[in-house]
Amino acid sequence: MTMRARRPQRRNQVLSREQILHVAVELLDAGGEGALTVRALSERLTTGSGAIAYHVGKRDDLLDAATETVVTAALTAARPSAAATPSDEIRAVALALFDAITAHRWLATRLTLQIVRNPVGPVTVGVFERIGRQVDALGVPRERWFDAASTLVHYILGAVSQNARIEGDTSGIDPKADRGEFFAATSTAWRELDPEEYPFMHAIVGQATEHDDREQFLTGIAVILDGLTRLR
Structure with missing residues (x-):
């Protein structure tokens, strides 16, 4: 009796853009951009590449x-109180973006690319609108809004x-290096500098x-906000 090769099972439920x-x-959180491939995504979702292309592209x-x-x-989560x-x-x-990138290390590159390459995209427009309205509320002159x-x-x-x-990044810095070890090594190197030639570096070692x-x-952020108030 000839055995037929079993085909991978496909999901029965309707696949949504949100699920994809x-x-x-x-996948991005687990392995960075290199881990996100259409093949890997198809295998995780037990679906075909056509379905992914249809919903997302x-x-x-x-x-x-x-x-x-x-x-x-x-x-959306960063909504201060009415008295803010x-x-x-x-x-x-600012903290919402800081924390998001801390949680999703791949996001720094993608967010920067979005703002640089797609000035009319929802990410760029969303970030600038949230910040821009507050620049206006701070009393910054209209002609300085964009710069601010x-x-x-x-x-x-x-x-x-x-x-x-x-x-x-080709800097040679190990992205998985321990933060404490990195700053300990940096501080040691700074302490070895000539204190008369580099007094400031010696002063900030502990900090x-x-x-x-x-x-x-x-x-x-506080320094920039203080500067913006002086534009009024």
Whole structure:
């Protein structure tokens, strides 16, 4: 009797765009952009590539949609109370993006690419709208709105990217290196510098070792907000 090869089972329930993007984000979180392939996604969802293309599109579309999903969820959750000030709202948005990238290390690269390459996309528009309205509420002159909002967005992207693994980074820094060990080694090297030639570096050795990334990030936001109030 001839045995027929068993075909992989297909899911009976209707596949949704939300299900596809949920699994896509899981794959990205587990292995970065390299782990998100149409084949891997098809196997996880027990479906064909055609169904994925129908709901989302090609791989680049998947990456953009996954980015939009994570960013939109983060911004939606960052809703200060009715009594919040414009500065509170800006800090809430900034921390939402900071925490999202901390939780999803692949997001730093994709978020930056979205804002640079797709200025009319929902991610770019969503981030700028949330921050821009508060720039207006802070009393920044209308002719300075774009510069003010851009300064905040650029700082947020730069700061969070520095604390995340950037896809394609060739710096030689191990993305999985222990943070404490890294700063301990850095501090040791700074202490070996000539204190007369580098007095500032010696003065901040202890601060660099003990600093909190999130608090440091908020300090930068505070400095920018203070500067924006002076534009009035």
